[in-house]
Amino acid sequence: MHNTTSYQNMYPGPQNAFDIYYSDSSISALYELKSPYLLIKEVFDYDSDLFKTYAEAPHFFYQNEQVLSETIKNFSRRHQHNFFEIMFVMRGSTEQKIEDQKYLYHEGQCCLLDHSVRHRELPFQNTTLYFLMLSDDFVSKLMANDLSINKEGVLSQRQNKIYDFFRRSLNNREKQYLDFYPKVPVDRITPALEDLFDRLSEENQHFSFGSYAAAQGMISKILGIMLDYSLYTSRKISVDNSKDEYLFIQIQRLLESHRGKISRQEISDILHYSDSYLNKIVNRSVGMSLLEYRKFFMIKEAARLLSCTDKTISEIIDDLGFSGHTYFNSFFKKQYGVTPAQYRKNSQLRSK
Numbered sequence: 289m290h291n292t293t294s295y296q297n298m299y300p301g302p303q304n305a306f307d308i309y310y311s312d313s314s315i316s317a318l319y320e321l322k323s324p325y326l327l328i329k330e331v332f333d334y335d336s337d338l339f340k341t342y343a344e345a346p347h348f349f350y351q352n353e354q355v356l357s358e359t360i361k362n363f364s365r366r367h368q369h370n371f372f373e374i375m376f377v378m379r380g381s382t383e384q385k386i387e388d389q390k391y392l393y394h395e396g397q398c399c400l401l402d403h404s405v406r407h408r409e410l411p412f413q414n415t416t417l418y419f420l421m422l423s424d425d426f427v428s429k430l431m432a433n434d435l436s437i438n439k440e441g442v443l444s445q446r447q448n449k450i451y452d453f454f455r456r457s458l459n460n461r462e463k464q465y466l467d468f469y470p471k472v473p474v475d476r477i478t479p480a481l482e483d484l485f486d487r488l489s490e491e492n493q494h495f496s497f498g499s500y501a502a503a504q505g506m507i508s509k510i511l512g513i514m515l516d517y518s519l520y521t522s523r524k525i526s527v528d529n530s531k532d533e534y535l536f537i538q539i540q541r542l543l544e545s546h547r548g549k550i551s552r553q554e555i556s557d558i559l560h561y562s563d564s565y566l567n568k569i570v571n572r573s574v575g576m577s578l579l580e581y582r583k584f585f586m587i588k589e590a591a592r593l594l595s596c597t598d599k600t601i602s603e604i605i606d607d608l609g610f611s612g613h614t615y616f617n618s619f620f621k622k623q624y625g626v627t628p629a630q631y632r633k634n635s636q637l638r639s640k
Contacts, residue, residue, distance in 0.1 A: 305323035305326050305343070305345040305348040306319065306343065306421075308320075317365055318367065318369065320369065321371040321421050323345035323346060323348060324425065326419075327419070327485060327488055328341065328342065328344075328421070330417045330418075330419070331416050332356060332414060332415045337357050339354045340353050340354075344488075346499065347492075349492070363408060366406040367407070367408060368403065368404060369421070371403065371422055372402065373401045373421050374401075374420040374422075374510075374514075375401070375409065375417060375419055376419075376420070376481060377396065378416045378481070378482065380413050380415030381393060381413065382411040382412075383409070384408075384409055386407045386465065386527065387406055387463070389534065391538070395474050396470035396474030396478060397467075397469055397470065398514060399465055399466060400450065400453065400466040400468075400514075402457045402464050405527060422507070428458065429504070430504050430508065431451050433504060434451075448515050450514065464525060464527060466524050467522065467523055467537070468514050470545055472518070472545075477520075480513060481510065481513060485510075488503060488507070521545070523537055525537070532572070535559065535561065536570065539569065542555055543581065547585055547586065547588070548582050548583065548588070549609065550582070552578055563578070586610075587619055589608060590608060590620060591620075593607070594631055594635060595632070601613070601628050601632075616628070
């Protein structure tokens, strides 16, 4: 192999935990992980024109500071790797180019990438990204050691969407990834993630008896946050999906996370497509206009408020921005088959 660069260790120990091969390739560089796992933090500070990198693994530490305007051109090259990679957007936003499609990831979003997916990240504003890189061997041991216990005290291997993704990928390399989009304000997610990253970093710096098991536990907790249905919605994406199919998924996630309280223009501004084009995508996918689909999510939120809060129907109408009781009742009954008042009554009966 040629044109190899490394993250050189600043601790006594392994010379490097991460190599980059073919970095001058016009097709794709290859990133190779030489440690069980690696945590990388990248800070893009456009105000100070600085790019800072911190990389940590057991007995390994690397940090570097460069002039951002001189190094950002290197981020235009796609890469693939011999490990699983999870990208977390902790602050700011970044463009993510996956194969030949470009997507925008905002604060709180994350994605889990398989080995064979060619991609690159390119932030255009002050942004902090974390990358958790996991070797095949580490993932296999993580799944084997992550056990659940039932009420009878019987142990069994844990099953979840991420582990299913790992198993499929280990058995049959596919071009796929998992996308995770926050359902709640990001300040309910990012502090917990950063705390776990800090604890993992501390364990790496003082790696000793029990540290490997502790690292497995913290990484399992990170995956647990991603799998928490109350915090994230997730979807497996095949790279063979069309641009329109993925765009519809992005629209759907925006509507879910905002509970429908987001305008066509706001969606257009976020996704960088005209609202008329987005309207056509939604219509082809679900047979509704974007406005109707948006109201579908608003009515879902109304149903949640009727079931889980003491807010009056008038307060819910005002919160969601409906023009009046008649309009709201008509949409609600069309979606749920009963009036809002009857829905609340039925919910109260079910909870008794």
